[in-house]
Amino acid sequence: MPVSLLCRVLEVGVVVGVHRIKRIRRKLGLRCRQKRKFKVTTDSRHSLPVAGNLLNQKFEASAPNQIWLSDMTYIPTGEGWLHLTGHKDLFTGEVVGYAMAERMTKNLVSQSLLRAIAAKRPAAGLIHHSDRGSQYCAQEYTLLLDRFGMTASMSRKGNCYDAPMKSFWGVLKNKQIHHCRYATRQEAIQDITGYIEIFYNRQRKQARLRFLSPVAYERLFYEKRLAA
Numbered sequence: 001m002p003v004s005l006l007c008r009v010l011e012v013g014v015v016v017g018v019h020r021i022k023r024i025r026r027k028l029g030l031r032c033r034q035k036r037k038f039k040v041t042t043d044s045r046h047s048l049p050v051a052g053n054l055l056n057q058k059f060e061a062s063a064p065n066q067i068w069l070s071d072m073t074y075i076p077t078g079e080g081w082l083h084l085t086g087h088k089d090l091f092t093g094e095v096v097g098y099a100m101a102e103r104m105t106k107n108l109v110s111q112s113l114l115r116a117i118a119a120k121r122p123a124a125g126l127i128h129h130s131d132r133g134s135q136y137c138a139q140e141y142t143l144l145l146d147r148f149g150m151t152a153s154m155s156r157k158g159n160c161y162d163a164p165m166k167s168f169w170g171v172l173k174n175k176q177i178h179h180c181r182y183a184t185r186q187e188a189i190q191d192i193t194g195y196i197e198i199f200y201n202r203q204r205k206q207a208r209l210r211f212l213s214p215v216a217y218e219r220l221f222y223e224k225r226l227a228a
Contacts (some may be wrong), residue, residue: 024093046139052108055129059164061091064218065122068096068150070112070130071165072104075192077182084192085109085135087116088165092221093206094214095168095196096120109135109168110144117148124149130223131163173201 001070061067067090075082085108086098097116101108113128128150130136136154145152155163176195182188210216 023190048134049137049142050132050137051152051154053156054127054151059090059227061089064089064091064094064221065120065126066091066128067127068122069163069165070109070114070128070136071163071169072133072135073169074104075177075182075188077185077188079183079185082185082188083108085112086165086168087112087121087198087220089214090129090219092214092218093209094218098196100185100192102185104135106135106140110141110217113141113144122148123152124146126150126152129155130165131152132157172196185202199208 030116054200055067059067068089069088070086072083072085075084080102082100082102083104084098084100085104086095088095096119097112097114099111099115126149128145131153132154135141136152142152172192172195176191177188180188180191182191200214202213204213205211206214206217212220
């Protein structure tokens, strides 16, 4: 049974077979949203220092703010590309920081990180995992990581399996962006902000989070810690 269907079954307590759903879908003329192919946007052709891969595809955390993932992507609009960078907590799945602008710059990545820090106030020792893009390898960004006691970790060159943050871009694009036509960048910014803040972080249930949203899962974690 698809995860989305199972979430709905658990939420309302109604068990519906997959074949019945397919039959109703055909009757109503409904179609499933199709995934699109993605192309690589990271430019790792630079001579800047590169951090080692500390995770080595072991994407596991035992508490919030132990490991943050970060990546960059782009969204088409009527005014041209809108670049988006984000930071995601590995344990809760919450998008803890993000930033959008017309151009992909070092400042945009730093802005996303600073927003995440302001929201979560992580203790020193957090692992920051990203790809080898020049924005992450820039001296200004590495100094920012050092300032807040974070340890850089970077994926291997050209290895998409080292970059789990890309799964969030897939959800965002397939569930929202690919079904919208943004006339302006500002229109896209407002829509994406609403999706992240209102739906993804607070409402979208995930199987690996015991069918809770990222915010609810984090709240449950701290409630159990206080009760222990």
